[in-house]
Amino acid sequence: MNETSPGRVEGGGLLPESKRRSARPGPSRRTGLFVLLVFVIGAGFLYLNRHDEPEALPEWKPGPFDPPVQYAFIPEKSDCRDHLADATEDAEAKLVTCSEWTLHTNYKNGQGRQELDLTYGMSCAGVKADEDDCSSDIQLFDAASQVQIDDSYRQGVPLRITPDGHFISYFSKSWMRYVGWDLRAGQRKSISPRLDAETLNDLRSVNISPDGRFFTVAFSGTQPRLLITDFATGQTSTVPGFCRVLGLSQAAAVIAAKRACTDIGEDGSKDDTVTILNRSGLVTGEWKGRDSVNDLSPDGRLLVEVLASVGEDGKEHLVVREAKTGKVVRTLTLRLLSESSDAVGYGWLNNDEYILQAETPEPGGSFGYYRVNIRTGKSLRIRDLALSLGEKASLGNVRIKN
Structure with a gap:
């Protein structure tokens, strides 16, 4: 029966009073109709706006990846670095402003495990006449390349690779901490606690032992500290009083570090003391160096520094020092090119060769x-390697192996 007006039915007749009262919706029925109406309107709103709130993506779980990483890079040009974070965003969204680190790999098409599980992560571009020789640039969306420290200051965050190209360390957007990644095993583990903008501002160095067994992260600030993580066990130990690592040897048997978090010591003089530790944090050597001393050799025996000039010849030199004592072993005149250039140290290729740009x-x-x-x-x-790898680069297994 369709109601056309109060108290009337189709055909013009009137309902008795008792029927008219019972025909009106009671309080419970009106409430039910109101709830139903709200539900329908709400469902329609959600349907029309279902694309405005995308579903959370599943956690990325990379599988084993056999090809070594030749290098990681940040592109020369990007809109990302020019974008200021929105002050209304939540703290985590505001912290990571860029994720531009890209892994460059070389491999044979169809050979080895390549289970990175990254959407659009790999495509084979031939690097030689053989179409099975592949080269891929894989953007690592989880690796932060820049963070917002405060409203007016942003800084880059490093990514590190072992010389064999099989272990990586980076600041993870999803975990909000530094992680170590064994590519071949497909395993990632935390090597730092959760980090905020203040702590990232105190970050001074990230390092991996050449064999990928140990990872370090060092911080300055009011409590300078060095974190050493055994990747096999996932256990992290803290060595207080050190804020920068100059390098790790195989298995972190030797660690070169600095106590001073600034270049000025307590007496107002420049403090460039280099301290040699074992992986338990025990001091095995200490000497006064220079701020340019850097990069421990894989066997833990030597440290190097690149100097613009020694003496009055105006040439650049590579100074090789004994790690434990600081004694100068030899000073080599650099002759990279016949024309003028500035040498920048990038790390050791092996125990006998050092890489410069x-x-x-x-x-x-x-x-x-x-x-x-x-x-x-x-x-x-x-x-x-190309003449230029990007705005920033971290080197891994630099030589293509066929």
């Missing part, structure tokens, strides 16, 4: 990467 005198240019024999001083261009 030859930068142009003008900012932003590059003449390529070179390996320098620390015994003879002979330098050779690493032709498997």
